[in-house]
Amino acid sequence: MTPNSITIKGLIVWVICALFFMYEFLLRTVLGTFQSPIMLDLDLTPVKFALLSSTAYQLIYGFMQLPVGIITDRLGLKKTLVSAVLVCGVANVGFAFTHQFQVAIFFRVLMGLGSAFGFVCLLVAVYDWMPRKNIALFIGLSQFIGTMGPMLAAGPLNALAEENIVGWRGFFLSFSLVAAVLAVLILGFVENKRETTGKFMILTRDTSIKDNLFNLLRQRQIWFIALFSASIYFSMEYLSENEGTSFLMAKGFSSNFSAYMITVAWLAYAIFCPLLGYISDRLEKRKPVMIFAAICILVGLTGIIYFPLNHIETVICFLLVGLGASGQSVGFAIISEYCKESYLAVGLAFNNAMIMLCAAINAPLVGYILSSVTATGAHHTIADYQEAFVVMIVLTVAAMFIGTFAIKETFCKSMKENTLLNPAD
16 A cells, blocks of 8 residues: 655655666756867767757657666565666776767767656656655645756756866766666665555556557557647757757857756756646646647757847846646646556656657758858858747647647546546546
8 A cells, every 4th residue: 555644764765766866867968068068079960969969869769768667566675776876887997989970869869868768767666655645745745856867967967067167077987976876866765665556557457468558559649748848848848958058059058058058948957847736736627728838848959949038138038948848747747637647657658759750850850951051161150040049949839739729628637537646536
């Protein structure tokens, strides 16, 4: 049975899993902080850098979401976490010493492989160790902790890099030591608690993974929700990992201010993920919140990309981008309401996988357009960026239309049965 009260042991397990989630989130976005020196050292074009920073990581991360549940079910939380952390540690060491693009791609894929376990393991810890009445709270708090990773990468870490206090090779080497510390904590404090795992994991006791996938993928609403989540989140991820800081610098802002705008967006994202979920629950509606989020990010992106904003206006627009991107968290809630309990985790994993795959496909597309419109040997101009960033605008408009016309309102009720995420229904 799920515990009726919060225990010290449960809190420790959750905190360690949340720290790993923050660790992998930082790994996901940190290459954007070191974009210039990495491109210089490895002789990369914008397309190659996008392949390295986004595609190599996110493809394996996305494809692994469904298998991760099976592996965690087989090995248990403790063994799975230790293995994932050690894979990340080895990948960081290798990446720190690489001098070739092909080798860098290999270790970046390895980072994505280890990181793919962070979100699922965190959900397992929450579902296994926290009272059912506090599940939403701890998932929201977990997302807040996780976003501390990209916030650190965008602001403070960028400032250290600008002062030549931290280099990209030294950072990844140091981060491998952090992985070793996490592994020790996991071995010492994390325990398996399997009473409720069968209700959560992708591979259930009485239903095959094949049947679960078939039941999930034949529902059009599942696809619409996943496409909404992926489309609304991409811009946030891309600006953080790739050209966000460089674009703002091209508009005349300082390097530190540009980097801290990414931090501002992640802070808004961290705050509004649980807040939008709470508002949605209180309204007992999902669609108005999702549409509102899409409108916010469209307004924010339009201002950032196409208007000569001052510092305060730029801050406001990045707050809107973070607010809008947090709408994908409502996607996890509504997708659960279209899933039966037997394939609830498959639906959550599918939504997460689509978010990663969208970024993996569209990041190099933006990089390709940027390279195509920029004169050979020249620096990217604001006009070049504006032309390439149309991809982000198109995806955001698509999210708004999907949320408005394709997704059907659930009124916070299960469309199939009383799922785990709606125990009061």
